[in-house]
Amino acid sequence: MVGWKDQLLKQSIQPIQQFAYTHGKNATDSAMIIDAMDLLYSSRYDGFCLVSSDSDFTRLAARIRESGLIVYGFGENHTPKPFVAACSKFIYTENLVHLDRLVPHANSVVVPENHSSAQAHKDDHLASMLRTAVEGASNDDGWARLCRVGQMLTKRYPDFDSRTYGYHKLSDLITASSLFETSRRSFRKGSPPDIIVRDIRRKPKSPAK
Numbered sequence: 001m002v003g004w005k006d007q008l009l010k011q012s013i014q015p016i017q018q019f020a021y022t023h024g025k026n027a028t029d030s031a032m033i034i035d036a037m038d039l040l041y042s043s044r045y046d047g048f049c050l051v052s053s054d055s056d057f058t059r060l061a062a063r064i065r066e067s068g069l070i071v072y073g074f075g076e077n078h079t080p081k082p083f084v085a086a087c088s089k090f091i092y093t094e095n096l097v098h099l100d101r102l103v104p105h106a107n108s109v110v111v112p113e114n115h116s117s118a119q120a121h122k123d124d125h126l127a128s129m130l131r132t133a134v135e136g137a138s139n140d141d142g143w144a145r146l147c148r149v150g151q152m153l154t155k156r157y158p159d160f161d162s163r164t165y166g167y168h169k170l171s172d173l174i175t176a177s178s179l180f181e182t183s184r185r186s187f188r189k190g191s192p193p194d195i196i197v198r199d200i201r202r203k204p205k206s207p208a209k
Contacts, residue, residue, distance in 0.1 A: 029056050036060055040067060047071065050087070053079040062085035073158070084159045095163040126165065129157060133182065134199055142202030143183075146171055146195040164206060171195055 005093060008015050018028045033056075039045060040063075048064050050057050053075035053131045073079075074085035075095055084090045133152040138145035150170050153160045167173040174180050174197055181200055184193035 026056070029054065032061050033057070036064070040064055040069070045069065047088075049074065052083075055080040055083045058083040058086045087158050089154055090159040091161060092159065092164065095161050123165075127177070129153065129160065130174065130177060130179060131199055134197055136201075137154075138198065141196040142197045143185075144198065145187075146174065146182075146197055149174075149197060165166070 004015070007013075007192070018031050020027050036048065036050075037060075039048075048061075049072045051074040057061055058080070061073065061083065064071050065086070069209035070088045071123070073084065074093055075083070075088040075091050079090070079092070130149075130153075133149045133156070134144045135149040137152050153170075162168065162170045162173040165173055167176065171182075175182060180197045180198060182195060182197050185196050186193045
């Protein structure tokens, strides 16, 4: 644990020692769950952040959400799916490093070497997620506000993150996928325009001559 000392001091974190009561049991997880429930019942907080890749915290996350609070989860890619699904939003720690590998956010998207511009065409699951979210957030003419698309993606897939696919923002991923057309539209007078997207399959066809 010596390696943690410098970071604890640097971040002004107070360490807490929890000794094991017997071999084969994790007393630390139990102590953290008890502390979390004490904090929950204090009614002082709007949300919790659980940093773990351990499925033992699945029920804790679900219980906190049952009380109407938001739960942010942070863990590695091997985190069990039930724990991921129990969180309001789950972020893989791998997406918090190697920022130099992500595409710089700009008006024109530059696709990284390990991601083709047609990745969503090659990844059926990704294409299905994006198209389902856009369709669910769209109006009668097929256009959907990108912010609502992002909300729907998070609600259905707590671990969805554009950085997983090499892009800083959802708008970059959408543009690079070639599955959608994008535009900008102001929904209130004087407000900045929002990005709107539409599945290219919903684009009206030109009338036959």
